[in-house]
Amino acid sequence: MSPRNLVWFYVRRVRARLVQETFAAVGIAIGVALLFAVLVSSRSLSASIAQLTDGLVGHAQHQVVARGPHGFDERLLTRIGSIPGVEAAAPVLQMQANVVGPGGHRVVTLLGADARLAELGGTLLHGWSGGRLAQLQALVLPTSVARPLGVRFGQTVTLEVAGRVRQVTVGAVVGHDDVGPLAETPAVVAPLQLGQQLTGMDGRVSRVFVRAAPDRADAVKRALESLAAGRLDVRPADSEARLFAEAAFPANQSAELFAGISALVGFLFALNAMLLMTRERRRLIAELRMSGYGLRAVLQVVVFDAVVLGVVASLMGVGLGELLSLHVFHPSPGYLSIAFPVGNGRTVQATTIILAVAAGMLAAVLATFVPLAAALRAQALDEVQDDGLDERSGRIGQKRWWLFIGSAACLAITTAILVFAPGSAQLGMGTLVGSMLLTLPVVLTSVLGFAYRLRRRFKSVVPMLAVGELLSAGNRSVGIAAIAAIAVFGSTAIEGAHRDLQRGLDPNAAELNRVAPVWVTPRGVSDTLPTTPFDPAPAIRALARDPSVRAVQVYRGSFLDVGDRRSWVIAPPRGARDPIPPTQVITGSVGHATALLRSGGWFVASQAIATALGAHVGDAITLQSPRPTRLRLAAITTNFGWSPGTLVLNADDYARAWATMDASALQVALMPGVSAQAGLRAVQHALSGQAALAAHTARQREDAARATTRDGLSRLTHIATLVLLAAAFAMAAAMGGMVWQRRRRLADLKLTGIGSRALWHGLLLESAILLGVGCTVGALYGLYGEQLLGRALNTVTGFPVAHSIGATVALGSLALVTLVAGLIAALPGYLAARIPAEAAFRD
């Protein structure tokens, strides 16, 4: 068949089935949109890091990087430059900071650099000559920072960094035209010397990027390692992106898994719409074959249908996904911005569009070809001489045992994954969904069979009509119930696991912060995890004079890169009440480990860090801190919600290993009878001369920590809600479509004297049965999915997960889907039931 004829044929047929075709397109579009939005959201954060890394490192292959926040002596640069084969070496000072302007504040990465960085070929300082940058004595802000803060060139901003507060002039605002995608990153550049002054790190740098001659790269690396002498790290120049990938892995993995569930809902919607058209399509194919068209021509027609549907739906989906991405799934760096220079700019990669469109096309092709397979199996003449009856019922009943065996097999695989390999949760979720979809027809036919046996016990004709129609509808009934099941399953599993995770993290936030009633930390939101060093002496002196204060203890902490994991180092004072959060210990005794930690020479690590270090409880290892230190492992814990992992040692051991007496926070104990609020006011008063420091109660810090983790996990709730709503609308549309197609038969029933009310009630009962069965099966499987996801999160990410059975979530999802879909479907049912009996006489 020529393309022209195919188009002609398609246009004429689509007019007759516009509503169904629209259902199918909308279904696929919803799936594509969710997939697209989630992918954009999760990939934008990684892209932000990658852009900044590329902009910084240019063609550099290596970097010499400090292990602590204090950096290292910049004079090392001269020795690095003298290594044979080194073509360029550029120092960079890097520190997380807060910029405050008229429009609010932003967490940024302050980068101190000079013209040598431009020599590496990165775009960050592209176009800036050495002299120009050195003379600037001001900050260079990207538009993504300057715009929301409401600051422009020449204005002054407040910079909160390293426990200091400084007023700095904005020397330039650079946009996309100047630095390309770096304009979307939170990188604020200062000339190196100014950066050192602002951070109080005169003569020190955080890292040196090195570009070696291509044939000397390995030799240069060996020379750098020798120079580092075990006190600095030598890493690939782009290792920041790898560290971030490891940190963001759990969130991205779960988001992409949930995006897959969203896409599945969309596909089922499309498939359902196709099932509504199965009869017409089968007749069309049969008529084509009866008219002498060969299999090839039939395939051409069907493939053309699929391509048009797929292209239109995918384009709609990408457009809708773009809106979702802009307004709902806006990338949120959350707690990761504390340790990584990650922005909240949106990056739409070509691969994201290709993946989303490919998924849409696949859904369209599968949805189109399922009825085709059925049509090709059928006898052409049978289809043309259709007897007016609906789909033949009873097929599911014949396959009941096969479905049951398949479902049990899938469930057995899921259980095996849950017990032995919870890390393979994606496969487990796939087999669980498979088991659910195989179980559903069996349950639905059993329920309908039971209802069929009861049909003569009711005085009303409504149950008889509803059960009869559902049994007539066969696969379409299963399709609609499957959407309900998937929706409630996805929502229950996702939201249940999310809540378990949140419940696991909440006590951790409390235990970490309630060790002291009042905390003093450097000002700025980046210190939710206290990791910024400051000189504690002036503050301790000021606090010691306050009569409300009983004691002040120094807390220390920072980040330490262990392999590809940026671990969070927690160093509470020896005398802290609970230096190890009691509920977070996995291996070892809390009491014993606490005693060992206080005695010194011992540390506690999260599971992943212990594995990376190859350490078991009791083992001695050398911690690769700024001053390598030998410590023994006292216990293994969860990662306290910091996905790369955690290390706990006492503050004195930290001071020795990091070669610093700086504090990251002060824990203030109050006199008996002084409340936290009164203590807070007293501390704030005592610190009134220390503008760079802020005081908070334990509760305030706890709330901030919870808010940060909630922010990071909020995408899961968004996805769960959207899956639920999309599925509710999908079901409503599918049920509406099914009802609307039956108007002629409803007219026949009206002709026999069955009133509108009885017909409408029958349709409502049908909806209730389908929704009830689908949602209940989905909720039960969702509870199992919650356990699987919870264990996966616990095993793969090391997050503290409070395992529970989320019956409330399941019931809530069930009620929401039933209510929304029921209410929406009631309208077409009502309208269809009011069809005049006269319609029975129309062809």
Place this chain on the structure above:
Amino acid sequence: MLDVRALVKHYPTAGGEPVRAVDGVSFEVRAGELVAIYGPSGSGKSTLLMLVAAVMRPDSGEILVGGHEISRLGDRDAARYRLHEVGFVSQTFHLISGLSAIDNAIVKLVGSGMRPKHAQQRITPLLARLGVDSQAERAPSELSMGEQQRIAIAKALSTNPSLLLADEPTGNLDTRRSRAVLALLSEVCREQGTAGVLVTHDPEALGYVDRAYTLRDGRLGEHRPDDTHLPLLPTLEQT
């Protein structure tokens, strides 16, 4: 039983000149009598049937069933009238494939408020009378076309209606089955004292009715035997 008087129904058209679907039609059908309305496609047969079934209202005229005027009934009363007083049989059987044959047959009885068990007891003799009692628990898809039509007839007659309306009831059947169904309708009307109106363009059907009328361009006339060839050339006749 059925008394139709000066019935008129016009359909407005885009051109302005209304189509006179039923144009001053009067006829009478007594209890136990089966009357045929014979005519080509587009002659107004179905409109006449819809008026008698109270599916639509006439522009003028009266329809008396058992002495009661039904042409001005409201929707609810019209539905009740169709449920209790009218049995309807058409060429498509419209059986619900998810229900058994007997369930389909008792849909009207249950819809009228009778308990399904009682309805079953009541319908069984009729199914036996129609020769499909042995198929009662089968699904419609397991029945032959003729058996499905007999189930549809059982449904129509289940409430002992005073009026049986049949719209081309043999349209989907072969000659042998058509004859059987027509004979059955005639017999049932006579035995149950039901007034029957059979709308058809099948000349063979005229052999099974008590009286026949010819409907052409909305006008009713007494049927003459030599009229039987007219419906075969409706298009030519109309042009």
